[in-house]
Amino acid sequence: MKTGKISIITPGIFSTIQDSGRFGFKKYGVPVSGAMDHYAFRMVNLILGNQQDHAVMEITMAGPVLQFSKSTRICFCGGDFDLQLNDLKVAPNEVIQIQENDIFKIGRSKQGFRGYLGISGGFQSETVLNSKSMYEGLTDEFRLSKNTSLAFNAENPSFENNYSSVRFDDRYLADKYIPAYPGPEFSKLSKFQQLKIYETEFSLAASSNRMAIQFEGNFENDLKGISSAPVIPGTVQLIPSGKLFVLGKDCQTTGGYPRVLQLSEYAFHVIAQKAPANLIQFKRLDYKN
Missing domain, CATH: 2.40.100.10 (Cyclophilin-like)
Known part of the structure; x- marks a missing residue:
């Protein structure tokens, strides 16, 4: 697999990697974890054509500044955050094409509290007990940190237009x-x-x-x-x-x-x-x- 890296220039207030959750371990006292807003989590993966449980980045209140080493596709769903690609405003809830060395900034939320950044193929972070969801005391990292990096699949799989549309319904935010x-x-x-x-x-x-x-x-x-x-x-x-x-x-x-x-x-x-x-x-x- 051809791997790309995302450099975390700034991590945001509280940013983590989450998937659908960690199931089958409650008898050992292990929390389920996973995305807090499961609707936005599912939608960002659906828009990207990912599997429904691919890992995403969960952003709380204000997001990170990220630099990509390889081209890929991303999408952002959830709260109404300020999004910029190379200092130009971009829209949420649709596929964004990323080129090598692009910088993506997620600012503060204007409505809502959490946002979800998905990437083609999902984030390739560590898997612990069948899940990539970060949790303090269980995974090596429990939140994203400055000057670290995340891996992603840079194969850039084909993305065919099937002439269907996916609409993110944001009315629940209010x-x-x-x-x-x-x-x-x-x-x-x-x-x-x-x-x-x-x-x-x-x-x-x-x-x-x-x-x-x-x-x-x-x-x-x-x-x-x-x-x-x-x-x-x-x-x-x-x-x-x-x-x-x-x-x-x-x-x-x-x-x-x-x-x-x-x-x-x-x-x-x-x-x-x-x-x-x-x-x-x-x-x-x-x-x-």
């Missing part, structure tokens, strides 16, 4: 409503609390990260801890102090706090794109028999 099912301990809330949790606007805290999305303030409750029980990304936990948080893709595999809500798949895409101080409101979904 959606403040987060569809959520009642969780296993939802019934332990009082009737008033059950209504209030769906009627309250919550503001995202600056401490939010890939492990957990946290909210400002407290949600008054008298729930105690529970015996350690399974949790997954999108589980909403309520701790005795009243702090409410949504577990992210790097969350633990079990938890001892009441699981009051569970986000839908769409809801996780939406909340993954929310920045600190953004307001959200949970929207009730009910299970169908």
Whole structure:
């Protein structure tokens, strides 16, 4: 395989390599990881004609400056970031042709919080437990660093126009409503609390990260801890102090706090794109028999 290198001139605020996730290892306490916004992740690979689980770069809030050693094709989906190729503005959600020594800059996000840079054939970083997703303590690197490099397949496979189109629907970036099912301990809330949790606007805290999305303030409750029980990304936990948080893709595999809500798949895409101080409101979904 002919390999190209991407030099990371600056890494951005928090940039990582992610794929669809690391499955089959939860019994060992290994998080699933993977792209926070799975919709944007899938779309960037689809636009490039990649396999749906090819590794991409996940960018948080403000992105890196990258230089390519070989020609290739890239695409950017997700939040509305400022994108420049050799100091000229380029559009997201479409294939961008890269030439040798080109410099690609990903600026700050104007809407949304995370963006996804895909490349033809996916990023060729290390595979650990069947996944390229970076995770601290498991992979050699847990975020991209300045003056390091990434490998990619520079074979430049043929890219034929099949006369079909792929449209990235970015309306979810502005959606403040987060569809959520009642969780296993939802019934332990009082009737008033059950209504209030769906009627309250919550503001995202600056401490939010890939492990957990946290909210400002407290949600008054008298729930105690529970015996350690399974949790997954999108589980909403309520701790005795009243702090409410949504577990992210790097969350633990079990938890001892009441699981009051569970986000839908769409809801996780939406909340993954929310920045600190953004307001959200949970929207009730009910299970169908």
